[in-house]
Amino acid sequence: MTAGRRVAVLKGGRSLERAVSLRSGAQVQEGLQRLGHEVIALDAGERLVPELLEASPDAAFIAMHGREGEDGTVQGLLEAIGLPYTGSGPAACMRCTDKLLAKYLMREAGIPTPGFHALREASIKELGAAAALAPIEADLGFPLVVKPARGGSALGVKFARSSEELPGAMVGAFSYDSTIVLERYVGGRDLAVSVLDAPAAGERAAALPVVEAVPREEGFYDYESRYEIGMTTFVCPAELPPETTARAQELALDVHELLGCHGVARVDLMLEQGSGELWVLETNVVPGMTETSLLPQAADAAGIGFEELVERILASAWTR
Amino acid sequence: MAGGRQAGMDDRRRTRPAAHELARYEALFAARTRGMKSSAMREMMALTERPDVISLAGGLPDTSTFAPELYAKLMAQVAAESTARALQYGPTEGMAATVDCIVEVMAQEGTLVDPSEVIVTTGGQQVIDLVCKTLIDPGDVIVAEAPTYPGAVPTFSAYQADVEQIEIDGDGMPIDALESTLDRLHEQGRRPKFIYTIPNFQNPGGVTMSLARRRRLVEVARERELLVLEDNPYGLLRYDGEALPTLYSLDAEAAGRGGSSDLVIYLGTFSKILSPGLRLGWAVAPRPVLEKLNLGKQGADLCSSPVTQMFVAAYFSERDAHGGAGWIDYVQRLRDLYRERRDVMFEALAEHFGEHASWTHPQGGLFIWATLDPRIDTTDLLALARKNEGVAFVPGRAAYVDGRSGASSMRLNFAGVPEAEIREGIRRIGRAMREQLGLLGSLTGAGGPTPGQDHAETGGSEGGAPAEQQPSAADGSAHLADVVALPPACPPLRGVPFRVRRDEAPSARRRRDR
Numbered sequence: 001m002t003a004g005r006r007v008a009v010l011k012g013g014r015s016l017e018r019a020v021s022l023r024s025g026a027q028v029q030e031g032l033q034r035l036g037h038e039v040i041a042l043d044a045g046e047r048l049v050p051e052l053l054e055a056s057p058d059a060a061f062i063a064m065h066g067r068e069g070e071d072g073t074v075q076g077l078l079e080a081i082g083l084p085y086t087g088s089g090p091a092a093c094m095r096c097t098d099k100l101l102a103k104y105l106m107r108e109a110g111i112p113t114p115g116f117h118a119l120r121e122a123s124i125k126e127l128g129a130a131a132a133l134a135p136i137e138a139d140l141g142f143p144l145v146v147k148p149a150r151g152g153s154a155l156g157v158k159f160a161r162s163s164e165e166l167p168g169a170m171v172g173a174f175s176y177d178s179t180i181v182l183e184r185y186v187g188g189r190d191l192a193v194s195v196l197d198a199p200a201a202g203e204r205a206a207a208l209p210v211v212e213a214v215p216r217e218e219g220f221y222d223y224e225s226r227y228e229i230g231m232t233t234f235v236c237p238a239e240l241p242p243e244t245t246a247r248a249q250e251l252a253l254d255v256h257e258l259l260g261c262h263g264v265a266r267v268d269l270m271l272e273q274g275s276g277e278l279w280v281l282e283t284n285v286v287p288g289m290t291e292t293s294l295l296p297q298a299a300d301a302a303g304i305g306f307e308e309l310v311e312r313i314l315a316s317a318w319t320r
Numbered sequence: 321m322a323g324g325r326q327a328g329m330d331d332r333r334r335t336r337p338a339a340h341e342l343a344r345y346e347a348l349f350a351a352r353t354r355g356m357k358s359s360a361m362r363e364m365m366a367l368t369e370r371p372d373v374i375s376l377a378g379g380l381p382d383t384s385t386f387a388p389e390l391y392a393k394l395m396a397q398v399a400a401e402s403t404a405r406a407l408q409y410g411p412t413e414g415m416a417a418t419v420d421c422i423v424e425v426m427a428q429e430g431t432l433v434d435p436s437e438v439i440v441t442t443g444g445q446q447v448i449d450l451v452c453k454t455l456i457d458p459g460d461v462i463v464a465e466a467p468t469y470p471g472a473v474p475t476f477s478a479y480q481a482d483v484e485q486i487e488i489d490g491d492g493m494p495i496d497a498l499e500s501t502l503d504r505l506h507e508q509g510r511r512p513k514f515i516y517t518i519p520n521f522q523n524p525g526g527v528t529m530s531l532a533r534r535r536r537l538v539e540v541a542r543e544r545e546l547l548v549l550e551d552n553p554y555g556l557l558r559y560d561g562e563a564l565p566t567l568y569s570l571d572a573e574a575a576g577r578g579g580s581s582d583l584v585i586y587l588g589t590f591s592k593i594l595s596p597g598l599r600l601g602w603a604v605a606p607r608p609v610l611e612k613l614n615l616g617k618q619g620a621d622l623c624s625s626p627v628t629q630m631f632v633a634a635y636f637s638e639r640d641a642h643g644g645a646g647w648i649d650y651v652q653r654l655r656d657l658y659r660e661r662r663d664v665m666f667e668a669l670a671e672h673f674g675e676h677a678s679w680t681h682p683q684g685g686l687f688i689w690a691t692l693d694p695r696i697d698t699t700d701l702l703a704l705a706r707k708n709e710g711v712a713f714v715p716g717r718a719a720y721v722d723g724r725s726g727a728s729s730m731r732l733n734f735a736g737v738p739e740a741e742i743r744e745g746i747r748r749i750g751r752a753m754r755e756q757l758g759l760l761g762s763l764t765g766a767g768g769p770t771p772g773q774d775h776a777e778t779g780g781s782e783g784g785a786p787a788e789q790q791p792s793a794a795d796g797s798a799h800l801a802d803v804v805a806l807p808p809a810c811p812p813l814r815g816v817p818f819r820v821r822r823d824e825a826p827s828a829r830r831r832r833d834r
Contacts, residue, residue, distance in 0.1 A: 016703070074581070124759065125759075130763045130764075154699070155699065156703070167695060167763040167764050168696075168697070168760070169765060170759075171695065171700070171756050171759050172697050172700040175701065175703045175704035175756070176700070176704075
């Protein structure tokens with residue numbers, strides 16, 4: 001239906017996830033070309049908007065991760081120049097990228113997300129927020145997770161096992177964003193559910209099979225392993241009781257809807273050891289499209305090949 | 321391009337593997353590739369390679385100091401006199417004329433070598449690779465310094481070596497600590513394949529191994545029959561003090577067999593005294609090792625570039641205005657330039673880091689190693705400094721094989737950066753550092769420096785003689801990490817683990833694939 005379009009693939013940018021984004025973009029380009037589209041590859045830099053205006057494509061396929069690509073910046077610009085684009089709109093991007101906002105919204109809507117508190121850098125200097133640490137520690141317990149509210153790089157995610165470790169962890173996380181989230185640590189299995197909108201507008205989105213990320217070697221599952229073949233084993237569909245799978249998929253669809261995502265999203269969850277509870281951690285509006293990314297794997301498990309996946313995401317540019 | 325024609329191109333295109341096929345690739349990859357990691361830190365550093373960022377992160381000499389006319393003349397000379405040879409393959413061990421230059425460079429450091437024990441390599445980096453290729457089976461032990469050359473870390477990892485790092489102090493690697501490590505390994509029935517050391521102006525530590533330790537290291541190696549890889553890229557770039565003998569020459573003396581060492585593999589390079597772009601380095605090694613290095617090099621690249629080898633030979637026959645060797649004159653000019661830049665960095669550090677950090681006082685080489693408050697992770701500081709200040713450095717963790725130690729330190733290059741950029745770069749890093757310290761002070765209720773306020777403005781330092789301003793790294797009494805001078809407002813949290821070890825940090829699993 002959309003064959004033979006001119007599609008600008010937006011990739012790269014200046015975020016800490018530039019390298020991954022370039023790889024996602026390259027995969028998407030190949031997919032689009034095989035589908036018969038004309039591809040204009042754009043590494044998002046100082047001349048992105050002039051280049052887009054000059055190239056005048058039919059749509060923009062966003063393959064930029066992290067700041068600018070996922071936080072609504074690029075989406076807002078594309079709306080300003082009247083260019084259809086893939087995936088979620090600016091508001092949904094802002095809701096998902098800001099982990100704090102997403103968690104507040106989920107809590108209000110009754111979607112389970114690990115207990116948390118937020119701190120702004122300015123409030124520490126200007127409002128004496130350091131005094132709130134003791135009650136926060138008492139509420140969340142240790143270990144606790146400290147992360148920048150925005151930004152997807154694992155570099156900013158810190159752990160504190162005790163009060164003594166907390167200031168260093170917080171200062172580390174503040175290096176990436178002026179707002180940080182302190183979150184209860186949930187130990188258990190790492191799950192991801194991708195949601196893909198129906199090809200036609202009006203129909204409900206579908207949750208893809210659950211992917212479980214299993215670290216190959218305990219202690220080596222970190223930023224690097226998420227992008228390199230061989231460091232992590234992905235199991236898809238995850239071996240879970242049917243009711244757990246169904247619940248995880250239902251939660252993912254609820255979150256997709258709650259946050260107003262469009263086209264595609266990937267919802268990350270934890271299956272808590274012991275309690276068996278599912279907790280939603282966060283939502284990615286521009287999921288990775290690299291060889292090892294979870295979304296293509298989940299789509300594949302659902303019988304949706306890479307090209308069909310690319311085509312369906314591309315179609316979201318016109319169904320907004 | 322039209323969709324219809326695209327299909328024709330598709331046939332020639334590598335088709336993308338479906339996700340379920342990925343497991344097949346996984347099965348094909350060698351086990352050692354699991355040790356080959358791109359790291360988030362390295363990716364972040366790649367982002368600093370932009371014109372608007374002042375980078376103190378490079379390992380660069382300043383090649384703009386080489387006269388363009390001379391470069392043109394030498395290249396023309398090689399072309400005119402030796403086109404066919406320059407464009408042809410060369411011998412694996414290197415061209416004789418180039419080896420003569422190497423012998424000359426080493427003699428300049430007081431080290432006499434037999435030309436037949438030299439192999440020319442593609443940069444010094446290839447020596448590290450070939451030595452590992454020759455000696456390391458998966459799980460074999462390498463003993464290295466802590467911190468060590470960041471560029472050796474991925475090589476060691478790729479060969480699946482088990483690296484034991486020995487914390488260095490102002491006098492280089494403490495040999496008693498080395499012996500304890502060797503004893504411990506011996507008890508486990510393990511024997512290191514080699515000891516890797518950079519005795520002069522260590523990268524990244526900037527310190528130099530004392531003569532006493534050099535002698536003792538050679539003794540230990542001889543007592544225990546252990547190989548030593550002596551990495552000496554900067555030996556001739558000494559700005560102060562007396563040159564010390566190489567481990568190679570000390571071992572040759574001890575061996576007493578006509579000037580050749582039998583336990584030291586020496587690594588040299590033209591990168592820092594001439595040009596890294598030539599990609600020419602060398603090894604001097606005991607003959608049996610040399611033969612294996614040669615075989616390894618045949619498999620790797622057959623030979624190093626004859627074009628650049630002939631360039632070096634032509635360059636070494638140049639005379640200076642007084643009839644002396646031109647290359648020595650150039651090295652002297654580099655020394656003068658780098659000494660000034662180093663001193664500028666000392667001043668800038670005193671002014672902008674002041675009492676919030678300590679740093680080494682290298683007598684040569686390219687780098688200063690600075691250590692901050694133990695609660696600051698310089699990887700995070702780099703993220704902040706890159707974003708807010710447009711400045712880059714190498715975070716200390718890059719110099720540790722575990723990727724976690726050295727978190728509060730940083731490597732700063734002074735040699736390849738103009739003076740104004742050194743001053744500005746250090747000022748910017750200092751500002752980012754004080755911002756973090758201020759925040760830490762607020763969080764711990766300890767006050768702290770006022771962010772954004774230059775130290776000098778508070779009257780704390782007048783940027784005087786750098787040697788008096790920072791802890792002496794030359795007394796050899798303290799670990800590099802121990803010479804951290806904490807600001808009075810931020811008392812050291814002794815015994816407080818700052819970095820969470822990865823295996824104890826369960827939520828390292830929290831963030832995952834995009």
